[in-house]
Amino acid sequence: MSVLVYIESEEGKFKKASYEVASYAKGVADKMGTSVTAIAFNAGDVSELGKYGVDKVLNVTNDKLKNFNAEAYSDAVKQAAEKEGSKVVVLSQSANSKYLAPLLAVQLEAGYASNVVGLPESTDPFTVKRTAFTNKAFNFTKITTDVKVIGLSKNAYGLKEAQADAASEDFSPNLSEEDFSVNVESVDKATNKVTIADAEVVVSGGRGLKGPENWGMVEEMADILGAATACSKPVSDMGWRPHSEHVGQTGKPVASNLYIAIGISGAIQHLAGINAAKTKVVINNDPEAPFFKAADYGIVGDAFEVVPRLNEKLKEFKEKNA
Amino acid sequence: MKILVCISHVPDTTSKINFTEGDTKFDTNGVQFVINPNDEFGLTRAMWFKEKQGASVDVVNVGGAETEPTLRKALAIGADSAIRVNTPATDGYQVAKELAKVVEDGGYDLVIAGRESIDYNGGMVPGMLAQLLKANFINNCISLEVDGENAKAIREIDGGKETLTASLPLVIGGQKGLVEESDLRIPNMRGIMQARKKPLNVVEAADTSVKTEAVKFEKPAPKGDVKLVDPDNLDELIDLLHNEAKAI
Numbered sequence A: 001m002s003v004l005v006y007i008e009s010e011e012g013k014f015k016k017a018s019y020e021v022a023s024y025a026k027g028v029a030d031k032m033g034t035s036v037t038a039i040a041f042n043a044g045d046v047s048e049l050g051k052y053g054v055d056k057v058l059n060v061t062n063d064k065l066k067n068f069n070a071e072a073y074s075d076a077v078k079q080a081a082e083k084e085g086s087k088v089v090v091l092s093q094s095a096n097s098k099y100l101a102p103l104l105a106v107q108l109e110a111g112y113a114s115n116v117v118g119l120p121e122s123t124d125p126f127t128v129k130r131t132a133f134t135n136k137a138f139n140f141t142k143i144t145t146d147v148k149v150i151g152l153s154k155n156a157y158g159l160k161e162a163q164a165d166a167a168s169e170d171f172s173p174n175l176s177e178e179d180f181s182v183n184v185e186s187v188d189k190a191t192n193k194v195t196i197a198d199a200e201v202v203v204s205g206g207r208g209l210k211g212p213e214n215w216g217m218v219e220e221m222a223d224i225l226g227a228a229t230a231c232s233k234p235v236s237d238m239g240w241r242p243h244s245e246h247v248g249q250t251g252k253p254v255a256s257n258l259y260i261a262i263g264i265s266g267a268i269q270h271l272a273g274i275n276a277a278k279t280k281v282v283i284n285n286d287p288e289a290p291f292f293k294a295a296d297y298g299i300v301g302d303a304f305e306v307v308p309r310l311n312e313k314l315k316e317f318k319e320k321n322a
Numbered sequence B: 001m002k003i004l005v006c007i008s009h010v011p012d013t014t015s016k017i018n019f020t021e022g023d024t025k026f027d028t029n030g031v032q033f034v035i036n037p038n039d040e041f042g043l044t045r046a047m048w049f050k051e052k053q054g055a056s057v058d059v060v061n062v063g064g065a066e067t068e069p070t071l072r073k074a075l076a077i078g079a080d081s082a083i084r085v086n087t088p089a090t091d092g093y094q095v096a097k098e099l100a101k102v103v104e105d106g107g108y109d110l111v112i113a114g115r116e117s118i119d120y121n122g123g124m125v126p127g128m129l130a131q132l133l134k135a136n137f138i139n140n141c142i143s144l145e146v147d148g149e150n151a152k153a154i155r156e157i158d159g160g161k162e163t164l165t166a167s168l169p170l171v172i173g174g175q176k177g178l179v180e181e182s183d184l185r186i187p188n189m190r191g192i193m194q195a196r197k198k199p200l201n202v203v204e205a206a207d208t209s210v211k212t213e214a215v216k217f218e219k220p221a222p223k224g225d226v227k228l229v230d231p232d233n234l235d236e237l238i239d240l241l242h243n244e245a246k247a248i
């Protein structure tokens, strides 16, 4: 019966998003009067999950699962759900989880709700709130199947501590040839950079910065805040910044805690991708820029004057609060 | 190679989003519908296969008659024929099941869908479709090449990319990168004229059972006004971010 949560790890370490889905699973389990079981792959020490209410961890150790593989992972999670008799399976909305979840839902004959932003409104019927229409609205979805798969939006629930055992149990799912029919040939990943997907803070620059040579102050701010750097679409189209930094409707989605937009006008296609960020700050010299309508805090001013001064202040603040 | 491109018919991003009937229905009044942006990239990539490797390209939508102009647009861009499964699309699983039937009946080798629609299924259909077909699936595809029975794809992952290989039949969830944005096709006059004569086949739905129901919609609470901070008083911004927003 226990709520099953799929825990992602990287090189044996858990990410913050993993603790968030664990916290959420605990919230759902409390509502349903049951416990939380996690499934983790090649994770090493899993005891930390106990802090967020996980009672038991199915620990899969298998060299063939070193790289993420949607089909094989989905098969393993399915077998875990069956073993535990789970009625609810919780995942994050990382690129990998979004790849895996629909496969899992079909395998479990479960209804799947993606982009979920909170605990179920009710568990019988099972109704969850999700974002829809590129964050311009919410949709309440009722899942009518016996088993439910829930994809939790990043930063929608937060971390909630609740002490539990996280008792580790070895788990060896039966995997077949077919589980590996999509082969990972190579992985190309910057290891020492904060990614837009994982970042708590994203610092983003637009065409207002005039040229690639002016990004030093953006990178400095990102450095001070431990943030990822991002940019508007024209900036990556013109080759000022790499395509991987392009955020918005046609780029990467942003759901960080803080988004700082420098010299970005706030076009609707840009906002569509960053609306889910909790707190938005805009620095723009045009008080009429549409971004001011979408932002929480704004500075009307020239980025070339404001940003270097703000960086100094942020540095002082960080040193004091270190 | 027989390619099927799944086309989702969605409100243009600049549309005003409103609801009717006690917030249970999306208000389509005055809304401009378009081909889902991720599907536009996929369709253009499919045209490349057609022209360079001699593939046939059909497009499909699960939806009511109101989606036909969107399918005609795909025909005008260059697809050979269109299929509409005549039933409202209410649930990702239901759509995937209808699409699976179309793929099986048509014997397609490659199905190109989008990473997600910009309405509300939120990235369900392509993976479910692949699983129902027991076909290989690659999501977040930013590059796709096919050589005979073998496909090679690049997938965007958090913080990088991954190169994958798989044999056909294959379903992909595609996005920007499959082709460059500057290469996206816009229908020209000749295409539009030809599209009128191309087949658009309407087939009836096989099974309308669902696993989820959208019961209600809600708009976010109106956002408070932006707090403006004087550029000469940046300490105030730091204070607000730290104490009020708890963001730093």
Ligand SMILES: Cc1cc2nc3c(=O)[nH]c(=O)nc-3n(C[C@H](O)[C@H](O)[C@H](O)COP(=O)(O)OP(=O)(O)OC[C@H]3O[C@@H](n4cnc5c(N)ncnc54)[C@H](O)[C@@H]3O)c2cc1C
Residues within 6 Å of the ligand: A205, A206, A207, A208, A209, A231, A232, A233, A234, A235, A246, A247, A248, A249, A250, A251, A262, A263, A264, A265, A266, A267, A268, A269, A270, A273, A283, A284, A285, A286, A289, A301, A302, A303, A304
């Ligand atoms: C189908 C479609 C999809 C799109 N998808 C995306 C997307 O995913 N992401 C995206 O970003 N865009 C997207 N766009 C483009 C979008 O419409 C805008 O054109 C784009 O976001 C504008 O980028 P920008 O704000 O950097 O540039 P601009 O609109 O040129 O704005 C620059 C801003 O900088 C300000 N500025 C100038 N000088 C200074 C200074 N010295 N100090 C401070 N501020 C200054 C100006 O006041 C202005 O507001 C899309 C468009 C379409 C049609």
Ligand SMILES: Nc1ncnc2c1ncn2[C@@H]1O[C@H](COP(=O)(O)O)[C@@H](O)[C@H]1O
Residues within 6 Å of the ligand: B005, B006, B007, B008, B009, B036, B038, B039, B060, B061, B062, B063, B089, B092, B095, B112, B113, B114, B115, B116, B117, B118, B120, B121, B122, B123, B124, B125, B126
């Ligand atoms: N009603 C539909 N008809 C045809 N294809 C669809 C439909 N809904 C979704 N798709 C395809 O599935 C992709 C992802 O959609 P979704 O699961 O709705 O986010 C879209 O980009 C389309 O390629």
